[in-house]
Amino acid sequence: MNFDFSEDEKLVRDQTARLLADRCDSKAVREVLEGRAPYARAVWQGLCEMGLPGTAIPEAYGGVEAGYLTLCLVAQALGAAVAPTPFSSSVYLVAEAVRLFGTEAQKQSLLPKLADGSCIGALAVTEGRTEPDLNALACQVRAGRVSGNKFAVADGGIADVLLVAAGGDSGAGLYLVSTDAAGVTRSRLETVDPTRDTVSVAFSDAAAELLGDTGGQGAAQLARLYDRAAVLFAFEQIGGAQSALDMAVGYARERFAFGRPIGSFQGLKHMMADMYVALKLAESNCYYAAWALATDAPELPLAAATARVSATQAYQLCSRDNIQVHGGMGFTWEFDCHLYYRRSNYLALQLGGLSVWENKLVNALPSAA
Amino acid sequence: MDFNDTPAEAAFRAEARAWIQANAPRQLFEALSSSTFGGLNTGGEDPMQAAKSWQKKKADAGWACLLWPQEYGGRGATPIQSVIWNQEEGVYGKLGGTFIIGQGMCGPTMMAYASEEQKRRYLPKIASGEEIWCQLFSEPHGGSDLAGLRTRAEKDGDEWVINGQKIWTSGAQHSDYGILITRTDPTVAKHKGLTMFFLDMRSPGVDIRPIKQVNGQSGFNEVYFDNVRIPDAQRLGAVGDGWRVSLTTLMNERLAIGGGITTGFPDIHELVSSLPIDRDTAISDPAVRSKLADWYCKAAGLRNTASRAISALSRGETPGPENSIGKLVAGGMMQDIAKFAMDLQGFGAVVNDPALSEGAARFQAMLLRSPAVRIEGGTDQILRNIIAERVLGLPEDMRADKGLPFNRIPTGN
Numbered sequence A: 001m002n003f004d005f006s007e008d009e010k011l012v013r014d015q016t017a018r019l020l021a022d023r024c025d026s027k028a029v030r031e032v033l034e035g036r037a038p039y040a041r042a043v044w045q046g047l048c049e050m051g052l053p054g055t056a057i058p059e060a061y062g063g064v065e066a067g068y069l070t071l072c073l074v075a076q077a078l079g080a081a082v083a084p085t086p087f088s089s090s091v092y093l094v095a096e097a098v099r100l101f102g103t104e105a106q107k108q109s110l111l112p113k114l115a116d117g118s119c120i121g122a123l124a125v126t127e128g129r130t131e132p133d134l135n136a137l138a139c140q141v142r143a144g145r146v147s148g149n150k151f152a153v154a155d156g157g158i159a160d161v162l163l164v165a166a167g168g169d170s171g172a173g174l175y176l177v178s179t180d181a182a183g184v185t186r187s188r189l190e191t192v193d194p195t196r197d198t199v200s201v202a203f204s205d206a207a208a209e210l211l212g213d214t215g216g217q218g219a220a221q222l223a224r225l226y227d228r229a230a231v232l233f234a235f236e237q238i239g240g241a242q243s244a245l246d247m248a249v250g251y252a253r254e255r256f257a258f259g260r261p262i263g264s265f266q267g268l269k270h271m272m273a274d275m276y277v278a279l280k281l282a283e284s285n286c287y288y289a290a291w292a293l294a295t296d297a298p299e300l301p302l303a304a305a306t307a308r309v310s311a312t313q314a315y316q317l318c319s320r321d322n323i324q325v326h327g328g329m330g331f332t333w334e335f336d337c338h339l340y341y342r343r344s345n346y347l348a349l350q351l352g353g354l355s356v357w358e359n360k361l362v363n364a365l366p367s368a369a
Numbered sequence B: 001m002d003f004n005d006t007p008a009e010a011a012f013r014a015e016a017r018a019w020i021q022a023n024a025p026r027q028l029f030e031a032l033s034s035s036t037f038g039g040l041n042t043g044g045e046d047p048m049q050a051a052k053s054w055q056k057k058k059a060d061a062g063w064a065c066l067l068w069p070q071e072y073g074g075r076g077a078t079p080i081q082s083v084i085w086n087q088e089e090g091v092y093g094k095l096g097g098t099f100i101i102g103q104g105m106c107g108p109t110m111m112a113y114a115s116e117e118q119k120r121r122y123l124p125k126i127a128s129g130e131e132i133w134c135q136l137f138s139e140p141h142g143g144s145d146l147a148g149l150r151t152r153a154e155k156d157g158d159e160w161v162i163n164g165q166k167i168w169t170s171g172a173q174h175s176d177y178g179i180l181i182t183r184t185d186p187t188v189a190k191h192k193g194l195t196m197f198f199l200d201m202r203s204p205g206v207d208i209r210p211i212k213q214v215n216g217q218s219g220f221n222e223v224y225f226d227n228v229r230i231p232d233a234q235r236l237g238a239v240g241d242g243w244r245v246s247l248t249t250l251m252n253e254r255l256a257i258g259g260g261i262t263t264g265f266p267d268i269h270e271l272v273s274s275l276p277i278d279r280d281t282a283i284s285d286p287a288v289r290s291k292l293a294d295w296y297c298k299a300a301g302l303r304n305t306a307s308r309a310i311s312a313l314s315r316g317e318t319p320g321p322e323n324s325i326g327k328l329v330a331g332g333m334m335q336d337i338a339k340f341a342m343d344l345q346g347f348g349a350v351v352n353d354p355a356l357s358e359g360a361a362r363f364q365a366m367l368l369r370s371p372a373v374r375i376e377g378g379t380d381q382i383l384r385n386i387i388a389e390r391v392l393g394l395p396e397d398m399r400a401d402k403g404l405p406f407n408r409i410p411t412g413n
């Protein structure tokens, strides 16, 4: 038994954090927030130069094969910096789906480009204002052509390839669609977190290629993909939660009211202690889930849902109460509190919201009856 | 990172399991399994006798206080081996409750501050359960503010004379020895004038009076000291250094209490998996599922946090104040679970009778014992202060007693 990351894994995390400290400061995030750039290109380039999108991709397909534990720590560093990059969409979702379900030819053609970042992927599932029903998708594929609309596609505006959940002859499947194909129209959307590029996509008879060689597997594939990605998303969430907590603690030490630092008031102290507790529980659940992910353990569905639910709770709590600690300053555009508040609520819904994951968690519990 | 046993760990587990299979008091399995929170069930057997005989058997075979060195009655085992043992001991571990204070808090304090001769005399009997110890810290005027304690110790030749009162002393009525913190100098700041001792609980002048608790039991006591004499050789640490000594005890207390902590999750999971509501089982209800998921996250989070602490311990790091979270999370959670479980059962759940209530009245027992979890060994508020100040580094509370000599601190009465 050993419940910690290795020195090598931590080294990659520290290198990633250094790159982000260098290139992904608040100013870089705000370039995207305020609409001057669709994503932080210099950050993405730096990540690609370090080979990080290929962290968990096998060497045979152009990755560095450093494993999922390392990827978890990279995710944590990205979350801590609220990095405005398509990393999660391209790496945790699309590259992962291609690696898991793609044909040999698809892996050979796509994985090397996803690993070096020359190709960006995004996953398109949501179609409207309810959680999607995979048995009744509006997007349909007929004879290799997809038609229909997708709503709220994360990183869809900067993606080169979309992985689209669509109905086919034998049920829902996942289809690869190039964003420069004829019949693909993307429109940028306003969201609660403008630091993430988000679009709607209209498909009209656009060329679509089934991922893998058997149709109708979409529901099972997405479930498996989400269980794996949930662990990585959870690491981004605890990274962000830690930053929000650090920011709150830092401010509470400096700011004075009634002749004393506000951090000496128990109302705030106890609030921050509760933020710490939520984060610590989530972090420990993430560690366990990282192990389950890296070893493809049978415990993964339960471990992933546990990490995901507790990380969502922790990030939402920490980002919300960080604003509270800052008082009026916390509600200004100028202070960074809202970056965490926005991202925590964006990440909370991507892959399905809290109730979806609570439900999965209970489904995965070993029977007690 | 690896959550599986190494071959050496697997071999250790097999050895522990085999020994337990051959030696555990299996006639108690059923009764122990239906023990409720705060209510040890040993069938018809006398609980103290049952506890002592299992403890002695373990000690004789080298399965008591695994982390302690062999010469003091332990096994010299690693932290991970000790966790493996606890997992294997399972339900029989419930028999160890009586010894937690001695083994978890008094023993480590003796280990750190007693003489070699005293360690060899006292520690093995703590390990074997032959002698029971209690912790005489809290007083009517020194609970959260422990350093506000007033029990005096005055030097008289080679002895100290003790006068005053302790309160909330768990197990004092069954104890052979206790560790005692006293005030030896009221003219200096409150943390500076304290001194620690251990004493024979049968010393002349010790008067123990059980206190009836909310749940009807009398686990804790008042202990009065009337000119009780303690040899100077039983002083732990230097005169005036009692506060530092007490921190050893309290840090171990948090580890002891926070380790394999009870949260109530398995009980609520079992209940909602079988209880019918609206012609379906409760677990099908989305509101129930949401709460269950939340509680599972907390229980798993505590388990995984404990695992990380064990790893840190194995690397030689000392457990820090971050271990305060165990009791803080579990106490409130158990109280919530008890209320929720009773709410699902409706008005009938007011009945608190092991023969009539669900699960031998386990949720009623939790309801009535859980408030104490949020107080004993540091209240929820004190634990939040500790996390805020010592983990997060927030500024100290404003204190009205800062820098004042103890005898000039306002007392409110």
Ligand SMILES: Cc1cc2nc3c(=O)[nH]c(=O)nc-3n(C[C@H](O)[C@H](O)[C@H](O)COP(=O)(O)OP(=O)(O)OC[C@H]3O[C@@H](n4cnc5c(N)ncnc54)[C@H](O)[C@@H]3O)c2cc1C
Pocket: A266, B101, B134, B135, B136, B137, B138, B139, B140, B142, B143, B144, B145, B167, B168, B169, B170, B171, B219, B220, B372, B375, B376, B377, B378, B379, B380, B381, B382, B385, B397
């Ligand atoms: C079941 C049980 C067993 C126990 N066993 C033992 C034992 O074996 N040995 C022993 O020595 N003691 C024991 N105790 C005592 C226990 O450690 C104290 O009760 C506890 O530390 C609280 O002290 P108090 O009761 O004086 O409450 P107080 O300190 O008077 O607290 C009253 C309230 O004030 C709050 N408060 C106090 N100070 C602060 C502050 N600075 N900031 C915010 N809030 C504050 C508390 O949180 C609490 O809500 C036991 C208690 C219980 C309930």
